[in-house]
Amino acid sequence: MGNPTKEFWDRTYREDPDFFGAGASSLARSSLGRLTREANGGSLLELGCGTGRDLCYFAQHGFEVAGCELSPVAAREANLRLSALREEVPPRSRVTVQDALELLEVLPAGRTDVVYSNLFFNLEIDADRLRRMFRNVARVLRPGGLHLFTVRSTSDPWYGKGTRLGSDRFDPGTGGPPLRFFDEPSLRQLTEPEFEVDSLREHSEGGPEFPVVIWSAVTQRRAAPSSSRP
Ligand SMILES: C[S@@+](CC[C@H](N)C(=O)[O-])C[C@H]1O[C@@H](n2cnc3c(N)ncnc32)[C@H](O)[C@@H]1O
Incomplete structure (x- = not known):
């Protein structure tokens, strides 16, 4: 049996490889200064990198990037884009077709400078997998x-649309994947045990055809986990 989520993303990127925009996202552009100051030329892993608009941007600014994608169509396009940049980017930049949790569970401990994702965690419906x-x-x-990410907010216009799947999760019924929405307490609960929250900002994004409200988070891995993990 096929995987409907993977098939949805394959179809989306086949129809429009720039579905989320051709240039780097606002998270990537607004993060570059901080990343360059604290992890210049370091390793950056992107979860759910799509066709690689942000990975290419970070690679062009000297980061040793790696990405993972559920969609083979997206991963192929991202790898083509990275190889087209050739001498401009560090040579080992690469995207693998892999579930992000499976990859995270096998990577070595303590070796990555930055983990980054844009509108990725709000696609994880299973609370245990998210934790x-x-x-x-x-x-x-x-x-x-550094761990930088954006997720959809409970103030997003899509919150509450479609079929409720549980607390803060809805299937919009548009053929797209179910979505999870976050408020500040749920984000703090997820991040604070292991991360110092440097900034957590709720803001609007997207054009008039598809306005969204998202949280942008900049967090930093603590030296030792906080004792608040239940
Ligand atoms: C909302 S899109 C954003 C893509 C990209 N971050 C951007 O801003 O252009 C989320 C991406 O996550 C990928 N994805 C969803 N679940 C995944 C998983 N469990 N592991 C890896 N990738 C996943 C999807 O295929 C999709 O390309």
């Missing part, structure tokens, strides 16, 4: 390593 992802992001990061 394991955050724990493993902390595990693979070096102490002081």
Whole structure:
């Protein structure tokens, strides 16, 4: 049996490889200064990198990037884009077709400088997998390593649309994947055991055809886990 989520993303990127925009996202552009100051030329892992708009941007700014994608169509396009940049980017930049949690669970501990994702964690419906992802992001990061991400907010216009699947999760019924929405307490609960929250900002994004409200988070792996993990 096929995987409907993977098939949805394959179809989306086949129809439009720039579905999320041709240039780097606002998270990538607004993070570059901080990343360059604290992890210049370091290793950056992107979860759910799509066709690689942000990975190419970070690679062009000297980061040793790696990405993972559920969609083979997206991964192929991202790898083509990275190889087209050739001498401009570090040579080992690569995207693998892999579930992000499976990858995070096998990566070595404490070796990555930055884990980054844009509108990725809001696609994880299973609460246990979501917790394991955050724990493993902390595990693979070096102490002081940065974890930057955006997720959809409970103030998003799509919140509450479609079929309710549980607390803050809905299937919009558009053929796209189910979505998870976050508020500040749920984000703090996920991040604070392992990360110092440097900034957590709720803001609007997207054009008039598809306005969304998202949280942008900049967090830093603590040297030792906080005792608040239940
Ligand atoms: C909302 S899109 C954003 C893509 C990209 N971050 C961007 O901003 O252009 C989320 C991406 O995550 C990928 N994805 C969803 N679940 C995944 C998983 N469990 N492991 C790896 N990739 C996943 C999807 O295929 C999709 O390309």
